[in-house]
Amino acid sequence: MSRGRLLPLLLTTAGVLGAAGLLAHGSTVPAVAALLACLVFAVVNSPLLFPAALGTEEARRRSREDGRPVIYWRPGCRYCRRLRFRLGRDARRAHWVDIWRDPAAAAAVRAVADGNETVPTVVLPDGEAYVNPDPEWVRERL
Known part of the structure; x- marks a missing residue:
């Protein structure tokens, strides 16, 4: 399980x-x-409550194609829930990756979060990453 x-x-x-x-x-x-x-x-x-989780590589590929951000998250994270609820329907426009299901995703988050698995971490198509960003900032990028 x-x-x-x-x-x-x-x-x-x-x-x-x-x-x-x-x-x-x-x-x-x-x-x-x-x-x-x-x-x-x-x-x-x-x-x-979260959109279907993708693998890291699939989410990155889709992000490059459509220009939408990749959001790394994990179940039980209150900050991830806050972001998901505040985004509302717009949350489905991002590419969500569960770091507990994908070891490569956890490694990607550690690479941008000083070795920590701090989520939510949002990575824009240009590769710029933001740890625990403001939901309104994320909405603007969707």
């Missing part, structure tokens, strides 16, 4: 177990509330 799916799976499991425990004690409303809360957190922390 990939690391990106571990947190959502744990949150879902905790929600089901917690809801089952509350239901066993006759607390229906708190059980449903706990389950829904855990499911919402699971979805927000899952790769499902």
Whole structure:
């Protein structure tokens, strides 16, 4: 199982177990509330909210062709979620690469982030990279 799916799976499991425990004690409303809360957190922390992840080479090739930036991210990163939510529909116009799925992507991020895997990292088609940029700045480049 990939690391990106571990947190959502744990949150879902905790929600089901917690809801089952509350239901066993006759607390229906708190059980449903706990389950829904855990499911919402699971979805927000899952790769499902992000456009389909590409490999590094494919994303770079597409970026050169269409002039859109490559955004390196990883599941569970609150700064990546913030960027994704703030971009809204425009997020689909960028090329997203999950650094936990692609070792070359992690290496690319380390190369521009002083050896750290700091995400989100946005790389423009000309090769210029920005670590954790302002979402409005990214939107302008889309």
